[in-house]
């Protein structure tokens with residue numbers, strides 16, 4: 001199992017040499033045979049859910065931003081940033097809470113029956129990339145840090161033996177972000193646009209549009225002689241900024257789970273101009289999860305690169321209270337998961353789960369648990385997409401040889 005091997009390698013690299021005070025004899029230092037190391041690994045290498053250092057799903061931790069030489073297939077990274085919110089802050093603690101709530105996800109019992117695979121032991125090397133350090137003092141700088149961070153991560157390569165395969169999905173390292181407020185999607189989209197050389201399709205689960213024009217917030221001060229555009233960067237504007245920057249595939253992007261109050265109907269016109277199709281929270285009563293799935297699949301082309309952005313507030317606040325801008329009347333956790341399973345065939349090249357604000361969560365970690373489960377489903381689907389593409393490529397090779 002590659003993940004365990006990677007974990008013990010990492011441990012070996014980070015454990016300081018043991019030396020007695022004042023003398024330079026390294027007592028007990030010798031070479032260990034692979035059999036000895038294997039025995040230690042077999043005996044002590046598997047934590048119970050409640051044990052161990054808190055990484056996502058007990059995955060090995062590589063600080064991906066400072067280790068360009070370490071390849072990985074799927075990296076889970078925290079973006080602890082929340083100074084662009086319009087209501088409740090606190091999502092800077094989201095990555096920690098989601099990691100803690102993922103504790104019962106282990107490679108040992110990570111098998112996902114709906115997909116017939118264990119995402120943590122399949123072809124993909126999945127790692128916890130740690131966090132992007134982001135300033136809480138200056139949003140202009142924060143946006144720059146995140147943009148550079150995601151650009152840096154976009155250069156990371158997948159595991160070489162996987163790259164050898166002709167299946168293109170396997171050839172790029174993919175990033176799943178634990179937010180953080182939703183504004184982190186803008187720098188992620190900038191990096192994907194650069195990497196793929198075109199706008200990506202955005203599949204966006206949220207109670208809100210997040211395509212608000214800056215004038216939709218109290219805007220008198222925007223008209224001053226020296227207007228600062230820094231206030232445009234918020235967790236409700238970032239898709240407007242992204243559309244303005246040409247980062248969103250027009251007409252192939254979709255919101256799902258909407259139920260926000262509007263200024264007026266023009267907000268929808270404005271949203272459509274920015275390239276989005278809409279599914280409201282209520283639609284699920286008429287068309288069911290199957291109808292939601294088919295509307296997403298008929299909007300987003302099958303092989304087009306997709307950024308999957310999940311605001312946890314798409315779930316009803318009764319089930320996910322720990323979030324920045326709660327809106328009653330949302331979907332259940334089960335419905336969201338069912339829909340995510342239904343769109344597993346999409347070519348998801350990047351994803352986020354955002355707006356988990358643990359200070360407003362229940363003692364039972366309700367919201368963080370939902371977020372951790374959503375990340376598990378996303379990673380499962382990425383791994384499954386890789387396997388599907390591999391099978392398709394092999395078939396094509398066989399056909400060519402015939």
Ligand SMILES: *[C@@H]1O[C@H](CO)[C@@H](O)[C@H](O)[C@H]1NC(C)=O
Pocket residue numbers: 213215270273274
């Ligand atoms: C959106 O709304 C704003 C303010 O109402 C308006 O100025 C703008 O032209 C609209 N369209 C786009 C694409 O932003």
Ligand SMILES: *[C@@H]1O[C@H](CO)[C@@H](O)[C@H](O)[C@H]1NC(C)=O
Pocket residue numbers: 243244250251272273274275
């Ligand atoms: C998207 O396409 C529509 C219809 O063709 C157009 O009105 C709109 O300006 C486009 N939006 C962007 C952001 O390119």
